[in-house]
Amino acid sequence: MSKRQSAIRDLTSIKDFIRWTFSRFQQADLYYGHGTDNPWDEAVQLVMGALKLPLDFDRHMLECSLTYNEKKHLLKLIETRISKREPLPYLLGEAWFMGLPFYVTKDTLIPRSPIITLLESEFSPWLKNYPLNILDMCTGSGCLGIAAALVFEDAQIDISDISEAALLVAKQNIKRHEVEDRVQAIHSDMFKGVEGKQYDLIICNPPYVDADDFNQAPAEFHNEPELALTSGEDGLDFTRKFLSQAAHYLQDDGILVYEVGNTEVALQAAYPHVPFMWVELGHGGNGVFILTKEQLSELLQEQN
Secondary structure (H helix, E strand, C coil): CCHHHHHHHHCCEHHHHHHHHHHHHHHHCCCCCCCCCCHHHHHHHHHHHHCCCCCCCCHHHHHCECCHHHHHHHHHHHHHHHHCCCCHHHHHCEEEECCEEEECCCCCCCCCCCCHHHHHCCCCCCCCCCCCEEEEECCCCCHHHHHHHHHCCCCEEEEEECCHHHHHHHHHHHHHCCCCCCEEEEECCCCHHHCCCCEEEEEECCCCECHHHHHHCCHHHHHCCHHHCECCCCCCHHHHHHHCCHHHHEEEEEEEEEECHHHHHHHHHHCCCCCCEECCCCCCCCCEEEEEHHHHHHHHHHHC
């Protein structure tokens, strides 16, 4: 009898499946970093998420028996998580960001940007005025731009991406969070789709992973779209081009909030005279900087 057949026969309750999944994950040497950081939480979220049950489900109800089809569905997800190293949010089609659920597919990165810390504080003290126009570039699932729309309820937000497949996902999230009247999804290669516009706030979580980091990354990251992760040998191809243009798209008091993660060291080496303001991030993470319109304009003058 196969392991799958034994599980269908021997496991009956929600509790059984959580315990068994935990044991399988412990033995599988998985990487946790897409919503959980340990095998127990991953097991709980997979089982409860697959059954469309809340995490605070009545503990007494965990003794409930599962149907044959529910068992088959769970076993398929568990095996895919282990054999293909597919991150849990892709299996469930959902990730949480800033306390909000977002639809995700393998066409988008799984939301996890440390820019969440700045969103929660409304970009204080760097943002001088209430932002009426915001751009979220490289939006992916739309999580940063949509969260900004919910924080700044009078703002108009453009969310842009070069990937049309990612924008289809973002549009579903716009509808899900009922911000269709204030959030516009734009297909754009960097700034080409927003020519002539200027913003009070530009947020960008671009591709920035360098070649070595990508090649050494756990298999789970290789399930995410490479287009959204990598940017040349040193991870700075996109950023160099972006920094040479961004000043034109900011209002005079506007600011840029930009994530480069571990490529922070390479960026500082490439631009030793730029006064990057590196942000201390309350939820962990690193490599988020802020630049003003004036600072970006000075950088542009130096390059010319």
